[in-house]
Amino acid sequence: MHVTHLSLADFRSYARAEVPLDPGVTAFVGANGQGKTNLVEAVGYLATLGSHRVASDAPLVRTGADRAVIRAAVTQGERSQLVELELNPGRANRARVNRSSQVRPRDVLGIVRTVLFAPEDLTLVKGDPGERRRFLDELITARAPRMAGVRSDYERVLKQRNTLLKSAAMARRHGGRGMDLSTLDVWDQHLARAGAELLAQRLDLVHTLQPLADKAYEQLAPGGGPILLEYRPSAPGAGQTREELYEQLIDALAEARKQEIERGVTLVGPHRDELLLRLGELPAKGYASHGESWSYALALRLASYDLLRSEGNEPVLVLDDVFAELDARRRERLAELVADGEQVLVTAAVDDDVPDVLKGTRYAVAGGTVERV
Ligand SMILES: Nc1ncnc2c1ncn2[C@@H]1O[C@H](COP(=O)(O)OP(=O)(O)O)[C@@H](O)[C@H]1O
Numbered sequence: 199m200h201v202t203h204l205s206l207a208d209f210r211s212y213a214r215a216e217v218p219l220d221p222g223v224t225a226f227v228g229a230n231g232q233g234k235t236n237l238v239e240a241v242g243y244l245a246t247l248g249s250h251r252v253a254s255d256a257p258l259v260r261t262g263a264d265r266a267v268i269r270a271a272v273t274q275g276e277r278s279q280l281v282e283l284e285l286n287p288g289r290a291n292r293a294r295v296n297r298s299s300q301v302r303p304r305d306v307l308g309i310v311r312t313v314l315f316a317p318e319d320l321t322l323v324k325g326d327p328g329e330r331r332r333f334l335d336e337l338i339t340a341r342a343p344r345m346a347g348v349r350s351d352y353e354r355v356l357k358q359r360n361t362l363l364k365s366a367a368m369a370r371r372h373g374g375r376g377m378d379l380s381t382l383d384v385w386d387q388h389l390a391r392a393g394a395e396l397l398a399q400r401l402d403l404v405h406t407l408q409p410l411a412d413k414a415y416e417q418l419a420p421g422g423g424p425i426l427l428e429y430r431p432s433a434p435g436a437g438q439t440r441e442e443l444y445e446q447l448i449d450a451l452a453e454a455r456k457q458e459i460e461r462g463v464t465l466v467g468p469h470r471d472e473l474l475l476r477l478g479e480l481p482a483k484g485y486a487s488h489g490e491s492w493s494y495a496l497a498l499r500l501a502s503y504d505l506l507r508s509e510g511n512e513p514v515l516v517l518d519d520v521f522a523e524l525d526a527r528r529r530e531r532l533a534e535l536v537a538d539g540e541q542v543l544v545t546a547a548v549d550d551d552v553p554d555v556l557k558g559t560r561y562a563v564a565g566g567t568v569e570r571v
Pocket residue numbers: 209210211212228229230231232233234235236237256257258259260261545
């Protein structure tokens with residue numbers, strides 16, 4: 199798919215922006231702080247319902263405005279669609295498809311698909327396990343938009359179960375006889391059901407991504423690998439199917455229950471799992487150099503791109519401020535890898551940083567305006 203037009207209203211630094219887009223490569227060039235990333239961040243938001251830079255919506259709304267609107271015309275094969283999201287920080291966001299009546303924001307997932315690489319992705323390698331879980335879960339949702347529902351079910355059940363555990367922990371501390379724990383059994387089942395579904399998808403994804411990521415790393419940094427993705431579940435076991443994983447989670451929850459009631463928090467489940475990234479024999483986190491970590495993160499994104507492309511409905515590839523970080527050889531390599539993408543959006547501070555094979559449409563971004571050059 200590709201975006202043929204992007205419209206913004208009160209999004210970040212833009213009071214308004216109208217940006218027609220072609221398939222192929224488009225580069226947004228301009229000095230720092232001029233609003234290049236803001237544009238691609240908006241495209242990414244349509245694909246994930248979140249920003250790659252901030253965890254909440256408030257910073258996305260232009261200072262002084264009370265809502266932001268992101269609208270995109272999207273073409274996939276013969277089909278064209280218009281998606282629109284209204285961001286209302288502190289209140290429910292609203293969504294529309296083809297100007298018709300409202301749909302839930304999560305119903306627009308799958309219309310715009312992106313793989314976005316940005317300097318912030320270094321945290322994929324260097325950051326907390328939560329960053330890697332989010333990476334997996336966003337990719338899972340891009341592969342199967344219905345997983346957004348499973349993810350939010352899981353989050354909801356987890357929250358309610360934690361509330362229950364917290365009050366059990368309180369009751370214990372205050373010398374009470376404790377509470378009726380049969381309720382907890384029911385929540386265990388809910389948690390294990392959504393958890394097993396998420397887990398099955400994550401395991402399948404890691405398995406599928408492994409060879410692609412290793413190949414991408416080899417292309418970016420020949421001889422520097424191999425890289426190995428190792429999923430470490432908090433519920434031990436070798437389960438693969440949803441049924442096996444369900445049992446595995448139920449068993450681990452039973453095992454952990456005493457400790458959970460002491461601590462008042464859920465200790466087992468996909469929210470506690472880790473994706474270990476190895477480079478050669480060593481974990482990348484804590485061992486890999488800056489350059490290696492950077493190539494690693496980029497390899498994970500390129501592998502994601504490869505995967506989504508191979509499964510039909512090609513995503514938009516976004517490379518935010520990537521080329522300045524690479525030496526000339528790696529720049530050329532990366533450019534060759536992505537030059538034939540259906541749509542590639544690139545941002546760069548300096549025109550010369552964008553390799554020649556990616557000479558497509560150019561926009562100059564300065565002082566809140568986006569102009570074709
Ligand atoms: N909510 C907001 N309201 C107004 N301006 C904003 C908002 N969020 C970010 N900005 C401004 O946007 C600019 C950064 O834009 P960005 O797209 O990140 O720049 P770059 O061109 O370097 O990628 C900064 O000047 C920042 O002050």
